[in-house]
Amino acid sequence: xxxxxxxxxxxxQRVDRTRGDAVMRMNEQTVCVAGVGMTQFSPYARDxxxxxxxxxxxxxxxxxxxxxxxxxxxxxFANESDHLSGQVTLVSVVQAxxxxxxxxxLRVEAGGATGAAAIRAGIxxxxxxxxxxxxxxxxxxxxxxxxxxxxxxxxxxSADSQFEYxxxxxFPALYAMMIQAHCDRYGTTMEQVxxxxxxxxRNGKRNPLAHRGLDVSVGDVRGSVxxxxxxxxxDCSVLSDGAAAVVLASKSWMDSRTGSRRERIVIAGSGAxxxxxRLGDRIVDGLExxxxxxxxxxxxxxxxxxxGVASPTDEIDVAEVYDSFSGAEVQxxxxxxxxxxxxxxxxxxxxxxxxxxxxxxxxxxxxxxxxAASGATGVAQMVEVVEQLRHExxxxxxxxxxxxxxxxxAGIGSICMVHVLERVDT
Amino acid sequence: xxxxxxxxxxxxxxxxxxxGQSSPFFTALSNEEIRGTECVDCGRSFVPPRLLxxxxxxxxxxxxxxxxxxxxxxxHLARRPRYAAAGPxxxxxxxxxxxxxxxxxxxxxxxxxxxxxxxxxxxYREAPAHPLQQLTFESEATPEHNxxxxxx
Numbered sequence: 001x002x003x004x005x006x007x008x009x010x011x012x013q014r015v016d017r018t019r020g021d022a023v024m025r026m027n028e029q030t031v032c033v034a035g036v037g038m039t040q041f042s043p044y045a046r047d048x049x050x051x052x053x054x055x056x057x058x059x060x061x062x063x064x065x066x067x068x069x070x071x072x073x074x075x076x077f078a079n080e081s082d083h084l085s086g087q088v089t090l091v092s093v094v095q096a097x098x099x100x101x102x103x104x105x106l107r108v109e110a111g112g113a114t115g116a117a118a119i120r121a122g123i124x125x126x127x128x129x130x131x132x133x134x135x136x137x138x139x140x141x142x143x144x145x146x147x148x149x150x151x152x153x154x155x156x157x158s159a160d161s162q163f164e165y166x167x168x169x170x171f172p173a174l175y176a177m178m179i180q181a182h183c184d185r186y187g188t189t190m191e192q193v194x195x196x197x198x199x200x201x202r203n204g205k206r207n208p209l210a211h212r213g214l215d216v217s218v219g220d221v222r223g224s225v226x227x228x229x230x231x232x233x234x235d236c237s238v239l240s241d242g243a244a245a246v247v248l249a250s251k252s253w254m255d256s257r258t259g260s261r262r263e264r265i266v267i268a269g270s271g272a273x274x275x276x277x278r279l280g281d282r283i284v285d286g287l288e289x290x291x292x293x294x295x296x297x298x299x300x301x302x303x304x305x306x307x308g309v310a311s312p313t314d315e316i317d318v319a320e321v322y323d324s325f326s327g328a329e330v331q332x333x334x335x336x337x338x339x340x341x342x343x344x345x346x347x348x349x350x351x352x353x354x355x356x357x358x359x360x361x362x363x364x365x366x367x368x369x370x371x372a373a374s375g376a377t378g379v380a381q382m383v384e385v386v387e388q389l390r391h392e393x394x395x396x397x398x399x400x401x402x403x404x405x406x407x408x409x410a411g412i413g414s415i416c417m418v419h420v421l422e423r424v425d426t
Numbered sequence: 427x428x429x430x431x432x433x434x435x436x437x438x439x440x441x442x443x444x445x446g447q448s449s450p451f452f453t454a455l456s457n458e459e460i461r462g463t464e465c466v467d468c469g470r471s472f473v474p475p476r477l478l479x480x481x482x483x484x485x486x487x488x489x490x491x492x493x494x495x496x497x498x499x500x501x502h503l504a505r506r507p508r509y510a511a512a513g514p515x516x517x518x519x520x521x522x523x524x525x526x527x528x529x530x531x532x533x534x535x536x537x538x539x540x541x542x543x544x545x546x547x548x549x550y551r552e553a554p555a556h557p558l559q560q561l562t563f564e565s566e567a568t569p570e571h572n573x574x575x576x577x578x
Binding site: 046047086149152153156160162163164165166167168169170172173176177178180181184225226227228229230276278279280281283284287290 | 430435437445448476481502503504506507509510511517519520523528529531532534556558559
């Protein structure tokens with residue numbers, strides 16, 4: 001049972017936001033993000049193996065943190081599947097390639113939530129006192145080293161391999177049934193849902209590290225190749241090659257470093273929850289169980305409680321949300337508490353979560369445009385939020401962003417993780 | 427950099443995996459029956475089977491389930507995955523809630539299905555590659571399922 005009391009000692013004390021600066025009293029266990037780095041997300045990293053990608057991301061993050069491998073206490077490596085990389089115990093190979101041998105290292109797997117789960121493991125290591133600085137790196141090649149059918153089959157094995165895989169399950173199929181149920185129950189239209197793809201593909205154009213960026217219309221999305229009704233190709237995230245890394249550090253580690261940044265980006269809340277992995281098992285309490293991600297609601301609630309967030313759209317400026325499909329982002333608006341249940345489609349249509357709206361969702365382009373490289377995705381989401389909170393996001397900067405959120409999940413929300421980050425000016 | 431070296435691999439693995447304590451479900455399918463489990467405390471039943479009730483965590487017991495139910499969700503895949511049962515190029519998948527059961531099973535739907543709410547009955551495929559592929563559903567309204575009514 002999640003213990004709110006245990007987390008309360010880590011809760012940062014908040015000061016009236018109307019002052020303009022959120023000055024917080026941090027304690028020695030507060031986890032900061034000291035450095036970030038990521039590679040290009042692309043359809044095919046022709047010149048780089050997965051180990052190369054990991055090494056590049058790690059080196060960028062270490063340089064960004066103004067430190068080196070010697071000062072790191074632990075590596076947590078996020079990688080979804082040996083079936084994709086062809087390398088079991090990939091973490092050892094990466095450690096050897098990055099000068100991290102002798103340091104504790106482990107690989108975390110939690111489906112699509114792998115990157116966020118690895119971050120959570122790094123947070124736990126610092127808060128427990130096992131480490132003062134942890135590098136969390138996610139890497140995956142889901143692009144052209146395997147056929148898209150082969151990648152899809154690996155993903156299908158992350159559904160129930162006894163009772164779903166043999167039937168021919170695909171994740172587009174499962175998500176499609178969920179969004180159709182949402183449309184039937186709440187009157188959401190697929191034209192409203194398509195607005196998410198329009199937004200995210202447009203945002204991808206402003207992200208130099210994105211897999212793709214396009215100007216498309218709702219009509220283009222609705223007219224793209226059918227995949228699993230009612231989803232079409234432009235409703236779907238892309239399969240990418242990529243890597244991302246963050247250096248997590250305790251406050252005391254940060255304080256001991258000269259030349260560290262004036263602003264601190266702290267992890268103010270970390271929430272996680274799980275749900276029944278089989279979609280058909282979620283109707284025990286009624287068919288509304290098909291329409292959203294119950295575990296996301298629980299994970300967000302836990303993260304918000306730790307971070308002291310009472311009203312997400314008033315207190316969060318930017319969010320990287322798990323848009324594995326366009327409709328998944330609409331459902332996430334509701335489950336993250338950004339809008340009422342059933343109102344996500346209308347919110348997408350109004351542009352509530354676009355630039356100029358209530359809070360900006362997926363300025364990076366999200367999984368639909370920035371790309372999805374399984375284990376790297378959750379870490380890349382945090383890289384984006386950190387850059388936003390540092391006010392270093394260039395053309396896609398959310399004005400005066402001070403608080404951000406990452407939302408990552410596995411399967412159809414069978415494992416959900418939400419992190420809240422905040423900028424603290426020292 | 428010149429074109430990097432690429433190496434092809436056809437790594438495959440043959441396996442023979444146990445269905446373990448879920449085996450009664452698959453055995454029943456070979457007899458054209460549905461077996462699910464029922465919670466000894468709350469009485470809810472589950473197909474696919476659950477050995478522990480997901481609601482109150484009590485043990486469950488095996489029960490026979492009638493082969494008719496309702497489609498609660500469906501989708502049409504433009505391309506049948508390689509690992510599905512052999513069939514047409516496309517594939518219709520649905521969640522079917524069998525009568526009296528608290529959950530829904532994912533299965534291939536055969537023939538015209540109007541949408542969620544459609545009443546369906548079990549049909550069984552011969553010689554599938556995987557025992558689960560025996561089970562499909564088609565509309566209750568198809569002529570062969572009404573033949574018995576006509577005869578009476």
